[in-house]
Each structure stands twice: as C-alpha cells, then as structure tokens.
Amino acid sequence: MATGASSRPPRPAVLPEPARKRYHHGDLRGALVRAAEELLEEVGPDRLTLREAARRAGVSHAAPAHHFRDLTGLLSEVAASGFEGLAGAIASSAAAAHAAGEDELSATGRAYFAFALAHPGLFQLMFRSQVIDMSAPRLDAASSAAFAAFADAARASGEVGDEAGGDPLARMATLVRNWAMVHGLAFLAIDGRLAGMLPDGATLAALTEAILAPAPAKTPAGV
Amino acid sequence: MATGASSRPPRPAVLPEPARKRYHHGDLRGALVRAAEELLEEVGPDRLTLREAARRAGVSHAAPAHHFRDLTGLLSEVAASGFEGLAGAIASSAAAAHAAGEDELSATGRAYFAFALAHPGLFQLMFRSQVIDMSAPRLDAASSAAFAAFADAARASGEVGDEAGGDPLARMATLVRNWAMVHGLAFLAIDGRLAGMLPDGATLAALTEAILAPAPAKTPAGV
DNA sequence: GGAAGTATCTTGACAATGTCAGGATAAGCA
DNA sequence: TGCTTATCCTGACATTGTCAAGATACTTCC
Numbered sequence: 001m002a003t004g005a006s007s008r009p010p011r012p013a014v015l016p017e018p019a020r021k022r023y024h025h026g027d028l029r030g031a032l033v034r035a036a037e038e039l040l041e042e043v044g045p046d047r048l049t050l051r052e053a054a055r056r057a058g059v060s061h062a063a064p065a066h067h068f069r070d071l072t073g074l075l076s077e078v079a080a081s082g083f084e085g086l087a088g089a090i091a092s093s094a095a096a097a098h099a100a101g102e103d104e105l106s107a108t109g110r111a112y113f114a115f116a117l118a119h120p121g122l123f124q125l126m127f128r129s130q131v132i133d134m135s136a137p138r139l140d141a142a143s144s145a146a147f148a149a150f151a152d153a154a155r156a157s158g159e160v161g162d163e164a165g166g167d168p169l170a171r172m173a174t175l176v177r178n179w180a181m182v183h184g185l186a187f188l189a190i191d192g193r194l195a196g197m198l199p200d201g202a203t204l205a206a207l208t209e210a211i212l213a214p215a216p217a218k219t220p221a222g223v
Numbered sequence: 224m225a226t227g228a229s230s231r232p233p234r235p236a237v238l239p240e241p242a243r244k245r246y247h248h249g250d251l252r253g254a255l256v257r258a259a260e261e262l263l264e265e266v267g268p269d270r271l272t273l274r275e276a277a278r279r280a281g282v283s284h285a286a287p288a289h290h291f292r293d294l295t296g297l298l299s300e301v302a303a304s305g306f307e308g309l310a311g312a313i314a315s316s317a318a319a320a321h322a323a324g325e326d327e328l329s330a331t332g333r334a335y336f337a338f339a340l341a342h343p344g345l346f347q348l349m350f351r352s353q354v355i356d357m358s359a360p361r362l363d364a365a366s367s368a369a370f371a372a373f374a375d376a377a378r379a380s381g382e383v384g385d386e387a388g389g390d391p392l393a394r395m396a397t398l399v400r401n402w403a404m405v406h407g408l409a410f411l412a413i414d415g416r417l418a419g420m421l422p423d424g425a426t427l428a429a430l431t432e433a434i435l436a437p438a439p440a441k442t443p444a445g446v
Numbered sequence: 447g448g449a450a451g452t453a454t455c456t457t458g459a460c461a462a463t464g465t466c467a468g469g470a471t472a473a474g475c476a
Numbered sequence: 477t478g479c480t481t482a483t484c485c486t487g488a489c490a491t492t493g494t495c496a497a498g499a500t501a502c503t504t505c506c
Contacts, residue, residue, distance in 0.1 A: 024471085024483060024484075025483080046269075046351075050464065050465095051462080051464080052463095060484065061464085062484080062485070062487095066482075067483090070465075071463095071464065127411075127416070128269070129415055130270070134415070144419070147420070168425075169429060169433055172421075172433075173430060173434045176408070176411075176420065180404050180408035182407070183411060184404060184407025187350065188350075188402070192357070197399065198395075199395050202391075202392050207396060210396035211399055245501085247454055247500085247501060248454080251455085272491085272493090273494095274492065274493080282455070283455065283457075284456090285457080285493095285494080285495085286455055293493075293494075294493065294494095
C-alpha cells in the first residue's frame, strides 16, 4: 500500500518516551509491576484494577495475561518485590545499628515500621493472603527472607537467647511477640487507628517513637 | 378473581421459615447484616458481594439500597456490630479476671485474640478503613467503646500507672504497645503467617499462649 | 371503611471489571 | 527466505455496584 520502505506504520522518528507506540512493549512485565505499585499507593489494594494497570502501561486490557496468569499473579509478583525490599531494609538497618553499637532489634523494628508507613498500600497487600498466592516461589522465598532477617537481628541483639537453656518455644514466643507488636503498630497506624488516641498535643511520630525507642524487652527498672 | 377473603396472593397457610414469600420481608435490614456476616466467614471481606447478600436474604439485588446507602453502608453496619461484640468480650473477660484475682490486661489480650480467631473475616473487615466508613456514628461509637474497654482493663491491671508521675505519652505508649502486640498477633495468625514458624512439633495454640500468657510487661526476673 | 401517602421491593439498565477465545503483528530461527 | 513462537489486540461473556422507574404493601388520616 504505502511506501515500500521497511517501516510499515508511520513511526515518528523521535520517541519522547522509551518506545511509545510499537506493537511490542519491550518490558511490559516490569511496566505492569510499576503501574500496580503506583496504583497501590494511590488507591490502595482494594481499588487496584488489572485494567487500569494495563491502561497505565499503555496496553490493551488483555495484554497482562501473557505475563501474569491473572490479577493474583500480578499482585503476588508485586508483593514479592515488596518483601524483598522489606528484607533489605531490615538487614541494612540491623547492620547500621550493629556498627553504631545500638540495639539491633529496636533498629529493625523501626525499619519495619518505617517501611510500612512509606508504602502503606504495598504493605497491606503483602499481608492479604486471600488476594495473593503465598505458594508462588518468589513470594514464598521473599517473605521467608524478610522474617529471617528479623530473626537474625533479634538473635544479634541478645533478645532471643539462643546460647543455652531457653526452650525453643519460649524463644520463638519472644521473637514473635516483638514481630507482632511492630506489625500491629504498623497496621494500626496505616489504618488511621492511632490518630484518635494522641494525648493532648502529641504527634503520631512521638507516640510511635515512644513505643519503638526502648528495646521492647524486660529490663529491671532503673539502669 | 379468587376468593373474596382479605389475603390476595395464595399465601400458604403454614410458613416453614419466618415469612417466606411475601413482598415485604419484615426484617430485611437484619437479614442482610446476618447474610453479610455469613459471607464474611465463608469467603472473606474481599469476595463479599452485595448481590450475594441480597440473594441469601431472598430479595432482589436492588433491595438493599432501601436500607443501606451502598455496600460501604452495609459493611459499616456489620463492622459496628462486630466492635460491639468485641467490646463486650473484652469487658466481660476483664470482669472475670478481676473476680478470679488474675491479671486483667492479660485476660483482655486473650479475649481480643480469641475474638479475632473466632471471626476472622469480620475482624479483618473491622480494620479496613477503605471499605467501611469510620465516621458512621454507630461504628465510631462502637470502636471507641472497644478501645475504652481495653484501656480500662489496662488501668485496672496496674499496667498503665495512672496514679501519678508518668507522663501521658509514656502511659499511652505502654497501652498502645500492648494493644498493637495483640492486634498484630491476631492479624498474623488469621493470615496464616505463624504456621511456618512453629518449633518442631509445637502447635499454634501453644505458641500464642506462650506469647499471651504472661502479662506482656516488665517484671524483674524471678517472682 | 376507604383513599392518599409512604415505605418497601422489583425489574431493567448502565458502566466497569476479570477472564477467555480468536485473530493480528512482530521477533527469532531454520 | 519461510516457519514458529512470543507478544499484543479486538471482541465477547458473566458478574458486580449503582441508578431510575414502576409495582406492591403498609400506615395514616378523613
């Protein structure tokens, strides 16, 4: 029909964004994950939509099916990368605390909380097993790694005495208690449940800092 | 047409269930709330559907609109009654502990956790502000009452020293720390996050009991 | 008692969603 | 070059929440 040149559609010579209108996206998988992460923070996990993610990636509504089995597949991938980020944040905060001679467990708790507050929608998604597929290999590995990083920090801080004596159940109880406290605090803060209980003119940051600052352990009064 | 009696439609003399096929349901509002509670436990808050609730109540898909503004309205009502139940469970467990000379805070923590495990879907809904309307009067009042019951128990147990000295922020921090721990533990348990970290052959009940049993406070070792 | 008014429920429609089937296009490989 | 495969699109379907308009039953007022 048109010219005999090799380029069939009138492709513009200059592409403003990395590959604009070509049939093959190039990195649709990554673009969908990024779009989903955006949506997660803009509208939350409840209003996130596969079609809107496709729209933002500049692609038809059925295109994602070639990269993810379904919506659960995409969300599981996003959650997996979220857990990887969380594991990294925990590990690096523990290392920094160790270098500074501070308590590792307290530092990782603050890192955990900060991560949740920085990515509320993603954090909520990461703990919504009915929407993601926890048996997905990468997600399973990433979530395990995140908890392992937390457990390592607890061991390093001496909070979970692993040298002798203490039976495994009691040690695990101490570990999980710390985890649950930080996790619950993050969830309550994200959901806006702490706003209503700030004494007089106290800020939310002050309250959470007062909760997280001291090693949440048992220390004989004084000292 | 038919007989001249007052009953127009051929209404069966015996109604197997309380009012079967009449145009006006009688208690559609309550029936919808019950149907939603059922669905909450069967499929969870993510797959709960307004149309399915209407179906279970034996009513058309648009009928709920005359009793609840929209899906959020129905869910807010369900969440409100959930908080009322939670507040009751907390208060009664605290009273029982007081009578038995046990620690009130520990008892309420176990009651909180037990409530969450007994009604997982409802509990998740109660802490999903993007799906319910926290400004709904009844919901707002009920959630405040639940927290107030928890705070009362903490005060009674002496965990939150309200007599003198301690500044309000520190007292609130202790209170919220206890709440967050129990809340996080409940969420993690419901989401199946604790199953993977049971030492050898320990059961989940044993682990959670080990976490909740001692007053999660600072007690000088011994005694 | 009967008529008017209101609360309650139904039917039908709309846009939006997730998913599937089948066709079009581009890339890779022989 | 021609074939195969990966990638993407169009179109369709059932389902959802919500709205509009009509049908039905209850209430109230004369």
